[in-house]
Amino acid sequence: MAVTLAELRTRVQHRLAEPIAAGHWFTPETVNSYINDAIREVFLRIVEVNPDFFGVSTESFQTVANQETYSLTGDVFEIRYVAIDNQRLAERTIEERFRFNIPGRPRMYYWYINYTGTPTTQIGLLPPPDGVYTVDVWYIPRPKKLVNDTDFLDMPDELADIIVPFATALALKADKQAYQQEEAEYQVRMTRYLSFVARGKSGGPQYVNYTFYFDI
Numbered sequence: 066m067a068v069t070l071a072e073l074r075t076r077v078q079h080r081l082a083e084p085i086a087a088g089h090w091f092t093p094e095t096v097n098s099y100i101n102d103a104i105r106e107v108f109l110r111i112v113e114v115n116p117d118f119f120g121v122s123t124e125s126f127q128t129v130a131n132q133e134t135y136s137l138t139g140d141v142f143e144i145r146y147v148a149i150d151n152q153r154l155a156e157r158t159i160e161e162r163f164r165f166n167i168p169g170r171p172r173m174y175y176w177y178i179n180y181t182g183t184p185t186t187q188i189g190l191l192p193p194p195d196g197v198y199t200v201d202v203w204y205i206p207r208p209k210k211l212v213n214d215t216d217f218l219d220m221p222d223e224l225a226d227i228i229v230p231f232a233t234a235l236a237l238k239a240d241k242q243a244y245q246q247e248e249a250e251y252q253v254r255m256t257r258y259l260s261f262v263a264r265g266k267s268g269g270p271q272y273v274n275y276t277f278y279f280d281i
Contacts, residue, residue, distance in 0.1 A: 067217035
């Protein structure tokens with residue numbers, strides 16, 4: 066059963082032994098921010114060990130002739146694979162774009178984050194497409210930000226047991242209270258879980274081999 070933001074906040078309140086309400090030091094909004102900070106921290110620790118642990122999402126788009134770069138709409142953390150007609154493209158650095166002036170069938174791609182305004186993941190195709198192609202992108206999505214009380218954690222439920230003590234430690238630290246016990250509990254639980262994460266789907270902290278999807 067998915068864990069909601071309201072449930073996470075209640076669990077943090079029990080550890081704080083202080084009210085979480087308007088007019089108090091710990092308001093629902095501030096505790097929500099600590100919970101989301103803890104979610105991001107746990108996510109980063111896990112994908113550092115096994116990038117494929119949370120699986121991948123996909124997004125598809127069609128190219129426009131002579132247009133090299135495209136914006137992805139998904140909440141992309143890291144692009145894993147890009148393919149056209151089930152043929153995987155090779156990943157290159159953005160500096161190589163200057164080597165390709167003549168449009169053709171894309172064989173390579175690069176990606177970067179455009180921080181102008183709302184950060185957006187951009188993907189570039191090399192050479193620039195000479196026509197319409199369907200591009201499939203496999204990527205690791207970021208965990209969603211929990212805003213409403215009914216928003217649920219899009220991670221395994223057991224990670225709530227790791228997120229709660231770390232969020233509590235962040236709250237206590239902000240209030241200049243002793244936080245070391247909560248932080249130590251987080252570290253112990255996180256270390257134990259990472260030993261499971263490192264086993265992954267292929268016996269170790271390595272990328273899962275997706276090549277069976279592609280004609281390469």
